[in-house]
Amino acid sequence: MQIFPRELNLLPLVLGVASTLASIAVIGVVWYYFSPANLQVGYEPHQPIPYSHRLHVGQLGLDCRYCHSQIERSHEAMIPPTQTCMGCHDIVRKDSPALAPLRASWATNDPVPWVRVHKLPGHVYFDHSAHLAAGVGCVTxxxxxxxxxxxxxxxxxxxxxxxxxxxxxAPNLRPPSEITNMTWQPDKTWVATADSVNPPTNCSGCHR
Ligand code: HEC
Ligand code: HEC
Ligand code: HEC
Ligand code: HEC
Ligand code: HEC
Structure with missing residues (x-):
């Protein structure tokens, strides 16, 4: 003799599946919103000036360190000051509308409000200099x-x-002379060894 209609036998199963799906969704949402955008592949904030690395690096051939000049020494890689750009744009395309915010910055001494692309959370310690000295290239x-x-x-x-x-x-190391080279490939003379480097894998190495 059945008290409840037969269809209700499925109820516990349906509820179980539904609550599992709900908790997966909650975890997904929390994960998505609490993991900073600056760490996600494809994050591409809009910049105040349409500055192009394709043009300045790919076509004009400027080395990264022409602009990111402190990268091998300082903790911060540094976005170049307006003065670095004005070295050329005082003459080159000096009336371009695209460069109006640059000229405004030059006139007022206020930095261009570049938007940070990559940004680690404060509890993580990262320094470019050790990586570059060890021979890890920017492109990696x-x-x-x-x-x-x-x-x-x-x-x-x-x-x-x-x-x-x-x-x-080891597979990510190259000669230190090639760290800014975007197209370097190992040749037969290059032997990758990690004998001289010692990257931390203990928690306090990166969380100081
Ligand atoms: C002519 C100057 C110039 C040169 C040369 C240059 N950069 Fe930049 N770079 C900039 C400026 C200005 C920004 C900030 C605006 C932006 O993000 O596009 C920037 C931003 C960046 C960022 C993003 C920084 C962030 O906010 O997280 C990276 C990464 C970067 N450059 C790497 C490189 C590498 C690698 C090279 C060499 C292959 C290079 N740059 C050469 C001027 C330059
Ligand atoms: C070594 C010289 C040099 C430096 C340094 C330089 N540029 Fe340029 N820039 C050029 C040249 C050359 C062009 C292309 C001009 C053309 O197409 O006629 C250009 C083009 C541009 C354009 C496109 C202008 C337009 O009217 O479309 C922008 C925007 C720009 N640069 C921004 C910057 C910024 C921002 C910096 C500093 C981070 C910078 N440039 C540093 C040489 C330089
Ligand atoms: C081992 C990986 C790694 C290498 C190699 C590397 N970067 Fe970065 N870069 C990062 C990370 C991670 C961040 C974010 C740092 C932060 O938020 O503190 C970053 C941030 C930056 C920034 C943003 C501004 C700043 O001061 O931190 C610039 C500019 C930059 N890198 C340029 C370069 C250039 C140029 C090279 C090569 C000469 C290079 N990076 C090599 C991982 C790397
Ligand atoms: C592609 C390889 C590579 C990646 C990616 C990389 N590292 Fe490293 N890291 C190294 C190497 C190689 C060393 C060793 C340098 C040495 O021993 O001279 C190192 C050393 C370090 C050190 C110790 C040196 C110092 O600056 O005090 C810290 C801290 C560090 N890495 C943090 C990070 C963090 C945080 C990230 C991710 C955001 C990261 N690294 C990503 C290769 C890498
Ligand atoms: C090589 C560098 C490195 C080492 C070693 C390392 N971490 Fe991290 N850790 C990171 C980075 C980078 C992040 C930020 C990544 C993010 O927010 O997605 C992080 C984030 C975290 C977080 C925050 C998680 C979150 O989602 O925000 C915790 C907790 C943590 N690490 C604990 C540890 C513990 C415990 C160890 C030792 C077993 C350790 N880490 C070793 C680089 C490191």
């Missing part, structure tokens, strides 16, 4: 910047990503 972490009109995040910047390389750095 930032992709083909020389082909980007607008810079975007190229690699999934996560703890796993850092650790993957730290556990096995």
């Amino acid at each position: 972490c930032h992709g083909r910047i020389d082909r980007m009109d607008v810079v975007h995040v190229d690699q999934p910047i996560s703890m796993e990503w850092c650790l993957d390389c730290h556990r096995n750095p």
